Amino acid sequence: MDLLPEPPARHGRAAATRQRILDAALAEFAANGLSGARVDEIAARSGANKRMLYAYFGSKEELWMVVLERAYAAKRAEERALAVNNLPPVEAMTALVRFNLRYVARHPEFVALLNAENLHRAAYLARSESVRALYSPLLEVLRDVLRRGVEAGQFRADADPVQCYLTIVSLGHFYVANMHTLSTIFGVDLGSEAALAAREQHCVQVVLGYLRPA
Known part of the structure; x- marks a missing residue:
């Protein structure tokens, strides 16, 4: 029955x-x-x-895996929503840089999870097929933005998409991961909107400055 x-x-x-x-x-x-x-x-x-x-x-370990995968998926969902394919190359790259800084500033828990997983040498992330699958399309999107920038005469032709993305995410991740220590060292509140806006502008200038043709 x-x-x-x-x-x-x-x-x-x-x-x-x-x-x-x-x-x-x-x-x-x-x-x-x-x-x-x-x-x-x-x-x-x-x-x-x-x-x-x-x-x-x-188990606790399997729960960790699910939480980690969901954290990556949430970030990539917001990143996809930028629809940078529909933007001119410079605007698209600017949007990606700004997003990656602002996302980790809004979600310090994402930084904390990644830092903790790195302590385990990505042993759990290595078991996840879903996270790796999330980033292949991202690299294709970035590759397309770079290609369009080269064709428009706005970007250098030898920029590697992986290196470019590593720079974009590290500019935001380091800032948020070390915000409290750096704020103490320099005597400024790096979590304030004014500080974030200044950092955002600097990050955009760094990436676009590198991509500018010689």
Whole structure:
């Protein structure tokens, strides 16, 4: 005899519980990394119990994987929404630079997750096919922007898309990852809007200055 499908309300509750666990895990992992995060704390934050958490995700490590993949996917979704293919080359590159700085400034938890995963030498990220799949299209988009810039006489012809993207993300990531120490050293609030705007302008000038034909 066929089993009756579960009521929609039950599916909705399960999805809501799963989302609460993921939100709680993101906060706990961002604060304490994988090694320091406690399953008890994630369960308490989410209003679920440990048994339910393990039923959904199997282990703390598997939960970490899901949180990490979702963090990358969220960033790439916003990056795709820029639709830089529809922008002139200089505007497209400017949009990418600005986005990458502003995204990590809005989402310091993303920086924290990446820093923690690097402590594990990307052992968990290496198991993820979905994250790698997210970045192949990105490189194609960047390659297209660079090509159009060369054709318009605005970009140098020898710019490597991987190196260019590494520079774009590092200009923002380093700034946010070290914001507190640098603010203390230089006696300025690097998290203020004025400081972010100045940094944004500088990052754009650095990237476009490199890309300018000789």
